[in-house]
Amino acid sequence: MRRREFIAGIAAAAAAPSIVGAQPPKRLHRVGVLVGLAADIDVPVARAFLKPFREAMGRAGWVEDGNVHIDYRFGGALSDLANTKASAAELVALAPEVIYAQGLPATLALRQQTTTIPIVFTQVIDPVGFRLADSLGHPGGNVTGFVTWDFAIGGKWMELLRELDPKLARVAILFNPETAPYAPGLVVAARDAASGVEVIEMRTHDDAETEAQLQAFSRTPNSSLLVIPEPFTNGHRDHIVAQCARFRVPALNSVLGAVDSGALMSYTFVWDELVSAPVDYIDRILKGASPRDLPIQAPRRYELVINLKMAKALGLDMPPALLARADRVIE
Template sequence: MRRREFVGLLAGAAVALPVSALAQPAGRRIAALWPFKETDPDGQAVFDAFRSGLKELGWGGARIESRWGGGNVETTKAYAAELVRLSPDVIFAHLNAQLGPLSRETRTIPIVFVGASDPVGAGYVASLSHPGGNITGFTLFEPTLAGKWLGLLKEVTPNLTRVALLINPDTAILRGTFYSTAFETAAAGLGIEPVFAKVFNVQDIDAAIAALGKQPGSALIVAPDTFSEVNGDLIVALANQHRVPAVYAISRYAKRGGLISYGPNQYAAVKRATTYVDRILRGERPGDLPVQAPVKFDLVVNLKTAKALGLTIAQSFLLRADEVVE
């Protein structure tokens, strides 16, 4: 084969390679900070969604340095500092309690988040359309969801008179005030007494739900944050034990025995976030990537729990559900 033909053959082979194969310098490293314990099967499922998204985009060979905070504030801070010291190419933060400490540790390493509900108000980004710094990502929840959760509870428990919003000010967005106005406004419109149940530990959760169980016509909204995720199974068990109808923001709790869940699909959101990780690894700046809202929401109803609580769920309600657990 003559030299000119050989060089032409090489050029053609290079063009035939997928873009992902050409864009990956060796040793690219991605860091991720998670709110779960490493042994949590749901945490591993979310991680799998993240890993599979990266693989589909051509980053299956990238090294992922994961740290698992397990809902502990101090542990999460320590892991945030540790990940930044590793100097990864990009960091992924799942939920606000993870993004906060990471944002304080670095203003240069790109960070992609899922779950910071008010990134502008929290000072993470300059604006949703033009973040402007080293942080961008995907929101999960907005204040108006409080009205949606309240409305769902009212549909399944017509005699509802009192609803508590369960929050931990130490881990919740804006110290638990994020949903306040929407919650109070929706409650006033439905003639329901709004209650803010502030909980900081397992004992507080037990006391708050037990108190609701002693007052007929009461129900519970479990606001999403790291604390409620880590203690989700306990909250479900206590709500059912004290016969308190509850709505959750995370679908897995309805699947595990909670009455209702309504909220964005976290697996879909995490997978969408890998597209930003991909774009940053290919040279785009996080400050140029607009913060995006969720596109997929799921309503899950646990019919078995409804029957145990003596509730009759209308067929029209069940038809709206994305999943019915029987």
């Protein structure tokens, strides 16, 4: 036998796994993630979503490309949901064991593509009303997850605005009807808690329309704005905050990061907790649990954040009782 052939044979034998006592290769699980945002438009929000999700996966023992492979897809432009539907189809075609969906449009798009692959959502409102589940306690299908809030929070937002301004006479509720199909329920809850305050719907579709309506609205005294968090207001957050400051319109804006960017006040779920909570369900599904048996849950905590710097710029005297209840104050 030639020397070169002998050495090659030894190398091959060393590289081959031993039949006796050989350990089977570890299974690489597959998870899909559909972020209902356009990655090129909503980069800060997308990053804020992915960071706590990845950290929670690590704490649960799931290491990317170690024991789990994660396929990420993103939604499309706010006025065009076609890309969200296309991304949902791509993920389903990859046949992951479970898909994590961020937002109602992403969850609905995935549900249209599959009734068998488990879907765990976050940032969804009224999953039963949108026929994603039979009930909150017993979802009954392939979809479960964590809601942002129920419609009653619309009343809580209104109460906070009334407490902010005892002379409040008018509240405009800002949203894009094309990207916020759940807005009517929030508007009804806000009206129910208005107690003599006039409530109007400020429907908008682009920055120019938002600017024009806020300018006109600012001429009415004792008026405040309520911004519904939804895909459009998420993506146009900074413009909305800037126009409220420009036209001196007090606003309760619970879009992620709005208060830190200059909005006056927000009251909503704790972002990192809501984003990372579904990892527990993903972990359980990867280990054999069925989504039909995992109840849909609400956020564990809400927080009130007040931007005192903006209050001073608007010439508002923040009520001491409201300030005392704030979980965080920006000065």
